[in-house]
Ligand code: NAD
C-alpha cells in the first residue's frame with residue numbers, strides 16, 4: 393500500500409524540492425504540507441505542485457497542537473523541515489528559533505506518539521557539531537553548537553532521541569550540510585550574492601571569506617532523505633554531505649565568473665558573531681544504505697546561478713525584504 397506523508401515546512405527551500413521529488417515516487421499516495429508561511433516560506437515555491445491531486449496544503453504553525461493534530465491524522469510518515477533556518481537572524485533574536493525548532497518539534501513528536509506514526513524524520517544540520525577545524529565529524533562526534541540556531545537544532549535532536557528511547561517514537565535524524573539549488577530565500581549566501589551581483593550591489597563577505605562549507609545539491613539531499621524514510625534504521629542519526637568543501641571566497645569568485653562580473657564587487661565586512669570556520673562531515677553511514685551524491689559541483693552550481701538569473705524579478709522582490717533585515721538589524725545584534 394502507498395504511504396501518506398506529512399511534510400512540515402514544505403513551502404520552504406528544501407521542503408519544496410522534497411515535495412517535487414515525492415511526486416515522482418510511486419510509493420507515495422498522498423502528500424500533506426503543513427507550513428506557517430513565514431518570511432522564508434511561500435506558495436510560489438510550490439508552483440505546479442499544489443494543483444496535483446495527491447497534494448494538500450494547510451497553512452499553520454507546528455507549535456499549534458490542534459493544527460498539527462489535524463495535519464498528522466491518518467499519515468504514515470512525518471518529515472519535519474519546518475524551522476527558523478537563518479543563523480544571522482538567530483544572532484539577532486533567538487526566541488522564534490527556540491519556539492519553532494524546539495517546542496515545535498516537541499509538539500510533532502508528541503503527536504507522532506499519539507497517532508502511532510510509522511516514521512518521523514527530523515531534518516537536522518551539520519551545524520550541530522560546531523566548527524570542525526580538522527578531519528570530519530561522524531554521527532558520534534559530540535555536539536558543540538555555536539549559534540542560537542544550531543543550539544536549537546541540537547536541542548531538537550536530543551528531544552528526538554529522548555522520544556525514541558522513552559516512548560519508542562520511530563525517529564530518524566538526518567544531519568545535512570549546506571544545500572544549494574532552486575527556491576532558496578535570498579538571505580543565504582548563494583542566492584543573496586547572485587541577486588546583489590545582478591543589482592550591481594557590493595557583496596558583503598563576512599570576515600576574511602575563508603570559512604569553509606560542504607556544498608550539497610538540494611536534489612541529492614532530498615534523495616538521501618527519501619532513502620532514510622525507506623531504509624533508515626529507527627533511532628539512528630545519518631550525516632548527509634557531498635565532500636565539496638569550498639571557502640566562501642572561492643564560491644563568490646566562481647559565481648562572479650559564471651555571471652561574468654568583476655571581483656571588485658566583493659567587500660569584506662565585519663564577521664558574523666561566533667562564525668564557524670569549517671564544517672566537514674563523514675557520510676559513510678548513509679553511503680552504506682546505497683546513497684551517494686550524484687551532482688557534479690560546477691555543473692549544478694552553474695545551473696543554480698542561472699536558475700536565479702532567469703527569475704530576476706522574483707529574486708528582486710524577495711531581496712528587498714531580505715536586505716531590510718540586513719540593513720536594519722544585523723550590524724547591531726540586540727540581546728533580548
Ligand atoms: P527555509 O527557511 O527555506 O524553510 C523553512 C520553512 O519552514 C518555511 O516554509 C517556513 O514557512 C516554515 N516554517 C517556519 N516556522 C514554521 C512553523 N512554526 N510552523 C510551520 N512551518 C514553519 O529553510 P530550509 O533551508 O528549507 O531548511 C529546511 C530544514 O532543513 C530546516 O530544518 C533546516 O534547519 C534544515 N537544514 C537546512 C540546510 C540548508 O542548507 N538550507 C542544511 C541542513 C539542514
Ligand code: DAU
Pocket residue numbers: 477478479480516517518519568569570571579580581582584596597598599601603604605640664671
Ligand atoms: O550547514 C548547514 C546550514 O547551512 C543549515 O543548517 C542552515 O539552515 C543554512 O542556513 C546554512 O547555514 P550557513 O550559515 O552556513 O549559511 P549562509 O548561507 O548563511 O552562509 C554560508 C557562509 O557564507 C557562511 O560562512 C557565512 C557566509 N556569508 C553568508 C552571507 C549570507 C557571507 O560571508 N556573507 C553573507 O552575506
